[in-house]
Amino acid sequence: MPRFFFDMRSDLASFRDVEGTELASSEMAGEELIRALPGMLRDELPTVGERCSIKASVRDDAGQIIFTAQLSLTTKGHE
Numbered sequence: 001m002p003r004f005f006f007d008m009r010s011d012l013a014s015f016r017d018v019e020g021t022e023l024a025s026s027e028m029a030g031e032e033l034i035r036a037l038p039g040m041l042r043d044e045l046p047t048v049g050e051r052c053s054i055k056a057s058v059r060d061d062a063g064q065i066i067f068t069a070q071l072s073l074t075t076k077g078h079e
Contacts, residue, residue, distance in 0.1 A: 004029040004066075005059040006036070010044050011052060020061070029058045030067040037071045050075060 003020040006029075023029050033056055041054045053072040057065045 002026075003061045004032075005061075006033060006056065007059065008040055008054060008056045010040075010054045012044050017059075026058075026060065026066050029060075030069075033058050033067060033069055037069055041071050041073055 001022040001024060003022050004026070005017040005020045007017055008015045021029075021032070023032065037054060037056060040056065041052060044052050044054065051072060051074040053070060055070045056068070058067040060066050
């Protein structure tokens with residue numbers, strides 16, 4: 001089964017997956033990344049009046065990026 005690596009970068013941190021995850025296909029790897037993005041963003045929630053953006057990618061076992069996604073959240077307080 002192929003191995004895929006999930007890398008993440010935000011305004012506050014970055015993570016490069018060195019272990020990878022075995023999945024049946026590249027399509028499944030892309031779906032897994034989409035499911036994981038909200039949780040990644042939740043871990044870095046901005047305070048009121050700020051913006052946070054998570055950029056993530058999936059690499060195959062040859063190191064080629066096969067899928068990318070980005071999710072942003074902007075908060076604004078109202079008085």
